[in-house]
Amino acid sequence: MSLTADSATTTAFDLGPARALSCRECGHQIPLAAEFACPECFGPLEVAYDFGTVTRESIESGPKSIWRYRHLLPVPSDVQSHPNTEPGLTRLIKADRLAAALGVRTLWVKDDTGNPTHSFKDRVVAVALAAARELGFTVLCCPSTGNLANAVAAAAARAGWDSVVLIPSSLEQAKVLTTAVYDGTLLAVDGNYDDVNRLATELAAEHEDWAFVNVNVRPYYAEGSKTLGYEVAEQLGWRLPEQVVVPVASGSQLTKVDKGFTELGTLGLVEPTPYRVFGAQATGCSPVAKAFEDGHDVVQPVRPDTIARSLAIGNPADGPYVLDAVRRTGGAVAHVSDEEVVEGIRLLARTEGVFAETAGGVTVATAKKLIESGQLDPDAETVLLITGDGLKTLDAVSGHIGPSATVPSTSKAVREALAARGL
Amino acid sequence: MSLTADSATTTAFDLGPARALSCRECGHQIPLAAEFACPECFGPLEVAYDFGTVTRESIESGPKSIWRYRHLLPVPSDVQSHPNTEPGLTRLIKADRLAAALGVRTLWVKDDTGNPTHSFKDRVVAVALAAARELGFTVLCCPSTGNLANAVAAAAARAGWDSVVLIPSSLEQAKVLTTAVYDGTLLAVDGNYDDVNRLATELAAEHEDWAFVNVNVRPYYAEGSKTLGYEVAEQLGWRLPEQVVVPVASGSQLTKVDKGFTELGTLGLVEPTPYRVFGAQATGCSPVAKAFEDGHDVVQPVRPDTIARSLAIGNPADGPYVLDAVRRTGGAVAHVSDEEVVEGIRLLARTEGVFAETAGGVTVATAKKLIESGQLDPDAETVLLITGDGLKTLDAVSGHIGPSATVPSTSKAVREALAARGL
Numbered sequence: 001m002s003l004t005a006d007s008a009t010t011t012a013f014d015l016g017p018a019r020a021l022s023c024r025e026c027g028h029q030i031p032l033a034a035e036f037a038c039p040e041c042f043g044p045l046e047v048a049y050d051f052g053t054v055t056r057e058s059i060e061s062g063p064k065s066i067w068r069y070r071h072l073l074p075v076p077s078d079v080q081s082h083p084n085t086e087p088g089l090t091r092l093i094k095a096d097r098l099a100a101a102l103g104v105r106t107l108w109v110k111d112d113t114g115n116p117t118h119s120f121k122d123r124v125v126a127v128a129l130a131a132a133r134e135l136g137f138t139v140l141c142c143p144s145t146g147n148l149a150n151a152v153a154a155a156a157a158r159a160g161w162d163s164v165v166l167i168p169s170s171l172e173q174a175k176v177l178t179t180a181v182y183d184g185t186l187l188a189v190d191g192n193y194d195d196v197n198r199l200a201t202e203l204a205a206e207h208e209d210w211a212f213v214n215v216n217v218r219p220y221y222a223e224g225s226k227t228l229g230y231e232v233a234e235q236l237g238w239r240l241p242e243q244v245v246v247p248v249a250s251g252s253q254l255t256k257v258d259k260g261f262t263e264l265g266t267l268g269l270v271e272p273t274p275y276r277v278f279g280a281q282a283t284g285c286s287p288v289a290k291a292f293e294d295g296h297d298v299v300q301p302v303r304p305d306t307i308a309r310s311l312a313i314g315n316p317a318d319g320p321y322v323l324d325a326v327r328r329t330g331g332a333v334a335h336v337s338d339e340e341v342v343e344g345i346r347l348l349a350r351t352e353g354v355f356a357e358t359a360g361g362v363t364v365a366t367a368k369k370l371i372e373s374g375q376l377d378p379d380a381e382t383v384l385l386i387t388g389d390g391l392k393t394l395d396a397v398s399g400h401i402g403p404s405a406t407v408p409s410t411s412k413a414v415r416e417a418l419a420a421r422g423l
Numbered sequence: 424m425s426l427t428a429d430s431a432t433t434t435a436f437d438l439g440p441a442r443a444l445s446c447r448e449c450g451h452q453i454p455l456a457a458e459f460a461c462p463e464c465f466g467p468l469e470v471a472y473d474f475g476t477v478t479r480e481s482i483e484s485g486p487k488s489i490w491r492y493r494h495l496l497p498v499p500s501d502v503q504s505h506p507n508t509e510p511g512l513t514r515l516i517k518a519d520r521l522a523a524a525l526g527v528r529t530l531w532v533k534d535d536t537g538n539p540t541h542s543f544k545d546r547v548v549a550v551a552l553a554a555a556r557e558l559g560f561t562v563l564c565c566p567s568t569g570n571l572a573n574a575v576a577a578a579a580a581r582a583g584w585d586s587v588v589l590i591p592s593s594l595e596q597a598k599v600l601t602t603a604v605y606d607g608t609l610l611a612v613d614g615n616y617d618d619v620n621r622l623a624t625e626l627a628a629e630h631e632d633w634a635f636v637n638v639n640v641r642p643y644y645a646e647g648s649k650t651l652g653y654e655v656a657e658q659l660g661w662r663l664p665e666q667v668v669v670p671v672a673s674g675s676q677l678t679k680v681d682k683g684f685t686e687l688g689t690l691g692l693v694e695p696t697p698y699r700v701f702g703a704q705a706t707g708c709s710p711v712a713k714a715f716e717d718g719h720d721v722v723q724p725v726r727p728d729t730i731a732r733s734l735a736i737g738n739p740a741d742g743p744y745v746l747d748a749v750r751r752t753g754g755a756v757a758h759v760s761d762e763e764v765v766e767g768i769r770l771l772a773r774t775e776g777v778f779a780e781t782a783g784g785v786t787v788a789t790a791k792k793l794i795e796s797g798q799l800d801p802d803a804e805t806v807l808l809i810t811g812d813g814l815k816t817l818d819a820v821s822g823h824i825g826p827s828a829t830v831p832s833t834s835k836a837v838r839e840a841l842a843a844r845g846l
Contacts, residue, residue: 064487064512085776086514089487091539093509097583114537116514116776118814158776160520164846166837169829174597177817180824183773185844191832199837350606353508353539353577391541391814394600401603406592409614414589414622421608423587 013134017052018074021045021219024321032074034135034211036218044317045219047074054267056238059230064089066123066227072263073227074220075130084129085155087122088227090114092235095384097351098364102371106381108241110232111354117178118389119310119357120253121151124224128213129155131220137211139164143200145193145249145310146175147357147388152213153182164203164210166196172309174392192304194314214250225253229260232383233270240265240275242380245367247359247387248279248288248333249311251318257385258325277325278376279333280366282306282358286335288319293333297323307338307396308358310388332375340365342396348386355390363387436557440475441497444468444642447744455497457558457634459641467740468642470497477690479661487512489546489650495686496650497643498553507552508578510545511650513537515658518807520774521787525794529804531664533655534777540577540601541812542570542733542780543676547647548578551636554643560634562587566623568616568672568733569598570780570811575636576605587626587633589619595732597815615727617737637673648676652683655806656693663688663698665803668790670782670810671702671711671756672734674741680808681748700748701799702756703789705729705781709758711742716756720746730761730819731781733811755798763788765819771809778813786810 013032020029025043036045054071062068063080066088070079091111099107115122125148129140140156141164142148149165156163163184167176168191180186189196197215204212213221233240240261246254258277265272281289284306291299299319304312316322326333336344341358344365349355356364363384370376390397404421407413436455443452448466459468477494485491486503489511493502514534522530538545548571552563563579564587565571572588579586586607590599591614603609612619620638627635636644656663663684669677681700688695704712707729714722722742727735739745749756759767764781767788772778779787786807793799813820827844830836 065514083517083519086516089512091488091509093581094506096506097581111539113541114513114539116534116537117778118536118541118812154772154776154778156776157773158516158520162846164841167826169826173821174814174817176826177821177824178778178814180826181769181772181778181813181820182776183769183824185841185846186826187837187840188826188829189832189837190829195832199832199834202834203837203841346604346606349577349604350580353579353581353605355540355577355601355604389541389814390604391597391601391812394597397604398596398600401600401606403590403592403599403603403609403611406611406613409612409618409622411622411625414610414612414626417610418587418608418626423585423608 014076015074015131015134016077017049017071018047019050020048022048034216036216047219047223051267054269056269059234066126066224069227069230072230073127074223075127076134079130082133083158084126085116085122085158087115087126089231092232093352095352098348101347101351102368104371104378104382108383109352109354110228110383110385112228112385112387113356113389117150117154118392119147119151120225120228120387121147123227124221125151125155125213127224128211128217128221129159132211132217135217137209139210141165141200141210141212142214143193143196145312146171146392147310148214149179150175153179153184153186156184157182166200168192168196172393172395174394178392193312222252222256225256226260226263228253228385229257230264233261233264238270240270240273241383243276243278243376243382245278245280245363245382245384247311247363247385248281248322249313249316251288251316251322254279255318255321255325258329276329276331278331278370279322279326280363281333281335282308282311282341282362283335283337285312285314287314288316288322289333289335291319291323292326308341308362310357310359311362332370334366334369336362336365336369342400344368345390345397354386356386357388357390357393358396359388360386437499438497438554438557439500440472440494441470442473443471445471457639459639470642470646474690477692479692482657489549489647492650492653495653496550497646498550499557502553505556506581507549508539508545508581510538510549512654515655516775518775521771524770524774525791527794527801527805531806532775532777533651533806533808535651535808535810536779536812540573541815542574543648543651543810544570544574546650547644548574548636550647551634551640551644552578552582555634555640558640560632562633564588564623564633564635565637566616566619568735569594569815570733571637572602573598576602576607576609579607580605589623591615591619595816595818597817601815616735645675645679648679649683649686651676651808652680653687656684656687661693663693663696664806666699666701666799666805668701668703668786668805668807670734670786670808671704671745672736672739674711674739674745677702678741678744678748681752699752699754701754701793702745702749703786704756704758705731705734705764705785706758706760708735708737710737711739711745712756712758714742714746715749731764731785733780733782734785755793757789757792759785759788759792765823767791768813768820777809779809780811780813780816781819782811783809
């Protein structure tokens with residue numbers, strides 16, 4: 001669709017520090033373009049950079065959003081001059097009560113529910129939109145398990161772009177409505193995520209001005225997750241945690257948090273201290289955890305069956321890279337049952353006042369399991385990434401919680417109900 | 424319950440710059456304490472301050488939450504050393520597409536859905552919790568129309584306090600579950616907000632260690648809304664907007680945004696340029712708009728009947744002060760029908776990618792009406808306060824929106840559905 005420069009070191013596009021696309025398998029490089037597969041070996045492409053001098057001070061004096069890291073992202077230098085969603089700089093809270101419940105010494109929760117559509121997907125979509133605009137696209141699209149649908153439809157609305165979003169028709173009603181309200185094109189497909197992903201890949205090949213954020217502009221999109229790593233380090237006072245637990249769907253987020261930590265060390269923005277990366281899956285869709293347990297390098301696709309629908313990707317594109325990052329850093333990938341997911345949601349809510357979606361329940365419950373198994377060191381400083389909002393997956397908890405009592409509107413009835421609670 | 428110092432200028436409590444409680448009616452002052460009504464005339468008390476030197480630089484170098492304004496709030500100087508929810512510093516976005524749709528020149532949207540429980544109530548509750556701890560309370564409580572329930576239950580959970588929350592049993596299911604998940608005591612009362620408010624006032628008198636945030640610690644709680652005004656001014660580059668539109672429930676928020684703007688001017692943090700404050704209500708609960716229209720100084724209570732349940736306070740405590748602020752600044756209070764509320768939600772979503780709850784729909788629709796009537800100047804810089812999240816009031820839009828189409832999982836079906844949309 002767009003112009004492609006004729007050498008790997010020149011480009012027609014202003015994508016900030018991004019210099020080329022590099023194959024993660026064979027290392028072959030091509031100029032920056034709307035490509036996602038290596039022309040040599042069909043391996044996945046990722047962004048390679050020439051970072052200039054980036055200082056803590058320049059970041060700290062930047063905008064209070066992911067654009068403070070714009071000199072580390074594949075976005076135009078004038079990224080702030082176009083309407084976008086300005087996600088990021090969400091809370092990192094010291095989670096002492098959850099730490100006590102889990103039996104760990106120092107625990108932090110990165111609460112990414114504060115983003116514009118209340119999941120980390122606003123980060124990757126904001127980067128994808130900025131890059132897609134520069135690459136010449138005019139329509140923002142995706143296949144999605146829900147959170148991405150919300151983020152794409154919202155970002156497109158804000159930018160004044162058309163959007164085309166494909167979702168499984170079985171999606172939670174909250175995620176359907178919270179996409180539809182932005183008034184783009186929303187197709188509900190009678191199939192699972194892997195089905196809608198396949199359909200999206202076909203459409204991406206047919207429409208040259210449609211940017212499917214997680215398909216044909218995936219190399220740019222995926223880089224947005226680095227900002228989770230950057231923020232954690234900055235919010236800790238410019239240092240890396242010793243352990244981080246990340247939910248695994250496609251696996252991209254985990255690999256990019258790892259990449260972000262490594263970049264900060266290389267650039268001298270933090271001490272390059274060792275850290276261990278852990279992946280969290282639901283048992284009903286745990287192909288990466290299974291490969292980790294079995295000592296395999298490849299991931300065997302599965303048919304998902306779990307309440308953690310935002311993690312229900314049976315054929316995770318970045319599975320092998322997750323295994324690599326986890327093994328290289330000394331981490332692990334583990335999985336938890338749907339019952340444990342609900343318990344994880346409730347534990348996080350009652351100890352820290354953070355209401356996570358099912359994916360957050362997976363993260364908390366997996367952390368608990370990894371502590372119990374001794375794989376996660378209870379004396380090492382640990383960060384849990386909570387990447388989505390409980391309001392979007394109310395069904396997961398609705399059978400388990402409710403009012404303590406429903407009473408008539410009289411003082412007597414209220415007092416009796418309180419007395420029954422020991423109050 | 425707690426110690427009360429014996430002169431209006433000394434206090435046993437560290438509540439930062441707060442110096443005394445001052446009656447809004449008769450001006451009588453009492454020492455800082457857990458009081459809310461004037462002992463002389465029963466008028467409402469509010470916090471009076473002795474501000475030290477506060478600079479833009481000291482604020483800008485502070486935390487990325489409302490605690491950057493701690494030297495302007497009635498909270499202990501060590502407020503950050505106790506677990507709290509760290510709300511604030513939410514997005515202020517330039518809303519060019521909404522501006523075009525409404526026919527105004529310069530429009531900003533303050534998107535307070537990014538707060539921990541996704542409404543501005545996290546601001547007031549965080550201040551109330553900090554003050555209540557210092558005043559000696561141990562249980563956090565409230566009557567609520569929903570958003571406050573979420574915020575109180577979450578903040579109490581994070582602090583490790585018990586909570587007691589009273590809600591009307593008719594409340595939206597999302598707001599019920601998003602309170603219950605934090606595992607405090609939640610009583611659903613078969614009555615409206617004014618009923619639960621009355622019951623809460625009785626309980627507050629009976630339990631000396633229960634802080635009902637909007638009853639017996641209301642003077643402290645209410646000050647949290649000043650931070651909305653502070654942030655708007657800071658995010659505009661330390662200046663005041665010319666017009667601001669604020670939803671009106673109890674009316675407290677509007678009066679405190681006004682107070683915040685005035686304080687910034689007095690302290691020399693901004694030029695004290697003129698601004699006009701506008702109030703927004705739903706027709707089904709518009710006692711303040713009615714009093715404004717009729718030229719009255721007092722507000723006649725009504726029985727609420729509107730989908731904007733978070734604004735459904737039929738007997739608004741700060742109604743007269745809203746009328747005063749609006750008339751003094753040259754603003755107005757107007758009201759819109761439930762149909763206009765839904766249209767307002769959808770307009771904001773499709774133009775700016777912000778999904779507001781019904782209160783946000785009231786604000787947008789009222790701004791539209793005030794522009795059409797000529798009361799809001801289309802050439803003056805205007806800020807709309809969007810204070811709650813659409814995910815909590817899905818019922819308001821669920822009959823109006825949905826997928827563009829639901830199709831089988833085949834390329835042919837998808838292409839046909841797209842063609843039907845002209846894509």
